[in-house]
Amino acid sequence: MNSLLLVLALLYAVLAVCVWRFWRRYAAEHYPLRTELMVLVPILLLHTSVVWLPVLHERTLAIGFGDALTVVAWLMVLLYWCGSFFYPLKGLQLLLYPCAALSMLLAAVWPGQHMGYSVHNLPFMLHISAALLAYGLFGITTLLAVLMLVLNRQLHRRKMSAMMVSLPPLLSIEKLMFQGLWAGFVLLTVAVVSGTFFAEAVFGQPAAFTHKTVFGVISWLIYAVILFKHHTQAWRGKKAAQWMLVAFACLMLAYIGSKFVLEIVLQRMV
Numbered sequence: 318m319n320s321l322l323l324v325l326a327l328l329y330a331v332l333a334v335c336v337w338r339f340w341r342r343y344a345a346e347h348y349p350l351r352t353e354l355m356v357l358v359p360i361l362l363l364h365t366s367v368v369w370l371p372v373l374h375e376r377t378l379a380i381g382f383g384d385a386l387t388v389v390a391w392l393m394v395l396l397y398w399c400g401s402f403f404y405p406l407k408g409l410q411l412l413l414y415p416c417a418a419l420s421m422l423l424a425a426v427w428p429g430q431h432m433g434y435s436v437h438n439l440p441f442m443l444h445i446s447a448a449l450l451a452y453g454l455f456g457i458t459t460l461l462a463v464l465m466l467v468l469n470r471q472l473h474r475r476k477m478s479a480m481m482v483s484l485p486p487l488l489s490i491e492k493l494m495f496q497g498l499w500a501g502f503v504l505l506t507v508a509v510v511s512g513t514f515f516a517e518a519v520f521g522q523p524a525a526f527t528h529k530t531v532f533g534v535i536s537w538l539i540y541a542v543i544l545f546k547h548h549t550q551a552w553r554g555k556k557a558a559q560w561m562l563v564a565f566a567c568l569m570l571a572y573i574g575s576k577f578v579l580e581i582v583l584q585r586m587v
Contacts, residue, residue, distance in 0.1 A: 319425045321367050322387065326421035328360045333414035340411060348407060357398055364391045376437070380445065383428035385573050390420035392453030400457075404493055408484040412460045440511065448508035452568065454501035455540075459565040461494040462558035469555050491553060494561070495544075502540050505568075509537050532571035539564035 336353070368391050372378055397413055400406055468487050484490070513530065543560050546552035
């Protein structure tokens with residue numbers, strides 16, 4: 318499995334280099350999105366097999382540190398591939414492919430503890446599915462927030478590079494960010510509620526007051542505040558994008574960050 322993860326890391330890295338070179342040299346030209354999506358298909362199929370074949374074979378879902386990175390990266394790339402047919406996601410691949418390559422490399426180097434849960438445990442599958450989908454969506458919206466901040470900075474400097482000029486308009490990126498935020502927030506709410514108030518049905522034991530719970534609730538509260546202020550006070554732009562980064566950092570600390578500390582640093586099963 319580690320060898321496949323390294324292959325995926327290499328493929329995403331090559332794709333990232335190709336995309337960056339095109340944007341730097343031919344930013345003013347029409348971007349070959351169809352070609353990119355066709356090239357991405359076999360890579361995404363290989364990534365899908367890495368995620369799902371162990372589940373189908375063993376009838377368990379492993380959620381160790383490396384497993385979590387692999388699944389979240391897969392969801393982000395899959396969401397990008399599907400969304401590219403309906404939304405103007407041009408420019409997102411500049412950040413997505415390097416992130417996917419790094420995630421695969423980290424998953425191969427630090428796989429963590431492969432603790433599996435039965436796929437027949439429906440409460441747990443509902444909880445983990447909602448959590449991982451929320452991670453994927455918030456990962457995409459965070460990359461959109463980074464694009465917003467870069468564009469906003471260049472606009473204020475009144476010095477736009479050819480690469481930045483080729484990106485979708487700032488308002489289009491912002492609209493996509495909030496659409497993804499709403500969907501991710503619903504899924505995160507399901508994950509937080511099921512993991513906190515129905516922990517005994519999900520995990521087989523009462524909810525414990527841990528750093529994972531604390532950071533999970535903090536990230537949910539920050540996302541809730543962003544949406545509330547956006548709806549009531551038209552909160553947008555640089556401030557909203559910056560708080561998106563803070564919220565995602567808390568979300569990363571809640572799950573993947575805690576797994577890294579417990580499984581990799583402390584060598585404990587969680």
